[in-house]
Amino acid sequence: DGGITQSPKYLFRKEGQNVTLSCEQNLNHDAMYWYRQDPGQGLRLIYYSQIVNDFQKGDIAEGYSVSREKKESFPLTVTSAQKNPTAFYLCASSTGGAGTDTQYFGPGTRLTVL
């Protein structure tokens, strides 16, 4: 089955630690996205990538980093510089960067900072 997988489903980290969230897709999509979801605030874009080896900052990139070395993978690192990292993180992909393209979402990773 084609789709997007995110791991782990739940993640706990201590303050001051970096943590990497995995996102893998087997849909052969060129574009991938990372969003952060907080209660009552909808989704906010962290980073996006329209092609391998290229990515751009979204609206809330501070304290996060990404890489896009392979078409199917777009890992997100939450660094210790992110002041409020506790949130639900969603990865998405689409066939390209066109405005009509549907974004397909993974099941999400819930990160909690202890």
Added chain:
Amino acid sequence: GNSVTQMEGPVTLSEEAFLTINCTYTATGYPSLFWYVQYPGEGLQLLLKATKADDKGSNKGFEATYRKETTSFHLEKGSVQVSDSAVYFCALTDGSGNTGKLIFGQGTTLQVKP
């Protein structure tokens, strides 16, 4: 920049009631419009979309019409079921070029009681 506003929730309905969730937007150009649904603990799924004015998107009994004159994309369903209980997000394309970026509303929680 483009923006979207959804009616605040939660919306509580009895089974078989009529549903309307309001969504209005501000945008330059001609954005594409989307409704996504999120079931508890899961990622988002595309419910329906419309890519140009007067288009009607429909799926699983839900409908929404792209109204350019009123800048609206209200979600409707004639008879809701308990299984429709979820959070519904209205979204539109960013408008800042062909990036595929989406801007999401804050979400509206729907609870359907038997």
